[in-house]
Amino acid sequence: MWNLTLSDEEFFELRNFISQLTGIFFPDSKRYFVESRVRPRIEFLGLKSFTDYLMYLKFSPLRKEELEILFRLITINETYFFRDELQFKVIEEAILPEIIESKPRNGFRTLRIWSAGCSTGEEAYTIAMIFLEKIKPRFPDLKVEIIGTDINTAVLEIAKRGIYKQYSMRYVPEDYIRKYFKILNGEEFHLVEEVKKLVRFTQVNLMDKFQMVMMRNFDLVLLRNVLIYFDENARREVVSMVYDSMNRGGYLVVGYSETLRNLTKAFKVVYFDKTVAYKKE
Ligand SMILES: C[S@@+](CC[C@H](N)C(=O)[O-])C[C@H]1O[C@@H](n2cnc3c(N)ncnc32)[C@H](O)[C@@H]1O
Known part of the structure; x- marks a missing residue:
């Protein structure tokens, strides 16, 4: 079993990567949110760590498709008709x-x-x-x-x-x-x-x-x-x-x-x- 916890450096790297691409910024208080949303995806891909996932997001031939999946995982989509x-x-x-x-x-x-x-x-x-x-x-x-x-x-x-x-x-x-x-x-x-x-x-x-x-x-x-x-x-x-x-x-x-x-x-x-x-x- 791999150790799929998110280290401090991995969290900083992942949140910078996300904020540069999407504008979305995760403060320290949202670390658990990021970790729990992304970890199952890393397990599914059979990767060993968040570092490996970052490499995958940057260099895999499937990175475009993977970004789409990442966007689905990390966005908050709360809405309803006639909101406000x-x-x-x-x-x-x-x-x-x-x-x-x-x-x-x-x-x-x-x-x-x-x-x-x-x-x-x-x-x-x-x-x-x-x-x-x-x-x-x-x-x-x-x-x-x-x-x-x-x-x-x-x-x-x-x-x-x-x-x-x-x-x-x-x-x-x-x-x-x-x-x-x-x-x-x-x-x-x-x-x-x-x-x-x-x-x-x-x-x-x-x-x-x-x-x-x-x-x-x-x-x-x-x-x-x-x-x-x-x-x-x-x-x-x-x-x-x-x-x-x-x-x-x-x-x-x-x-x-x-x-x-x-x-x-x-x-x-x-x-x-x-x-x-x-x-x-
Ligand atoms: C909380 S919802 C708001 C929905 C609606 N505007 C409302 O007020 O009810 C925020 C939406 O912004 C989208 N979003 C976040 N970052 C974005 C980006 N960089 N480009 C386009 N949409 C983005 C999310 O995917 C999410 O669906």
């Missing part, structure tokens, strides 16, 4: 109408929305439902493109399926459930096609400059509960790349308990009822 409802209320009542009104009225107007770090898709689909329910009736000529991205391909597969359990549904208003879900066996909530077809999911690592330059012309970016896991340099880099991805007049919304203070001065901070958003002027 107040923010969605502000988006629906103030932010989206302002963006839409500011668009030129020649031909069809298109709204481009990005759920960055979308996990299993609930955030992106919440926006899609709000669009159908509240925005489309007011602006019938409007089209919407919603893109959900994440580094973890397993959660994106779940997002594409659009089938959810009760846990995700806690804050979905009754009338939305009736209209936009089909309930199977009393416990599976299947999103209807009308909602699903508004959203496209694809893998993007927010720290990957090559992928990030492809993300352009967004009117609204939701980057909620993602940067909390990053170190400060990574936060700064990501916020700057997200800024470049946005249209003038567009808004960035971060998590309810998050702030861009000390990270950037590029945005105008706009205060709404009990929440703030960041506008690219």
Whole structure:
């Protein structure tokens, strides 16, 4: 039997490797989390130590595939529909109408929305439902493109399926459930096609400059509960790349308990009822 404990040096090396690639930083208090998530994978591969696994991640011909697996192991994917409802209320009542009104009225107007770090898709689909329910009736000529991205391909597969359990549904208003879900066996909530077809999911690592330059012309970016896991340099880099991805007049919304203070001065901070958003002027 090999000794698969994580030494101090191995922990430092592994967390540096992870933070350089993904932005995610594990403080000392999360050492056990990293160890317990990664160890079964090392055992499965028949490797002898965390050092061997690091070598495998860096030099194996299968390193690309292994990185995908590592991303699945170490990301926290907690999410649900209408998370921090107040923010969605502000988006629906103030932010989206302002963006839409500011668009030129020649031909069809298109709204481009990005759920960055979308996990299993609930955030992106919440926006899609709000669009159908509240925005489309007011602006019938409007089209919407919603893109959900994440580094973890397993959660994106779940997002594409659009089938959810009760846990995700806690804050979905009754009338939305009736209209936009089909309930199977009393416990599976299947999103209807009308909602699903508004959203496209694809893998993007927010720290990957090559992928990030492809993300352009967004009117609204939701980057909620993602940067909390990053170190400060990574936060700064990501916020700057997200800024470049946005249209003038567009808004960035971060998590309810998050702030861009000390990270950037590029945005105008706009205060709404009990929440703030960041506008690219
Ligand atoms: C806690 S979830 C937040 C989901 C949703 N935005 C919300 O607020 O409910 C954070 C997500 O960010 C993703 N993530 C972490 N690092 C990332 C990176 N470098 N690039 C893209 N996504 C990342 C994780 O895989 C995870 O699904």
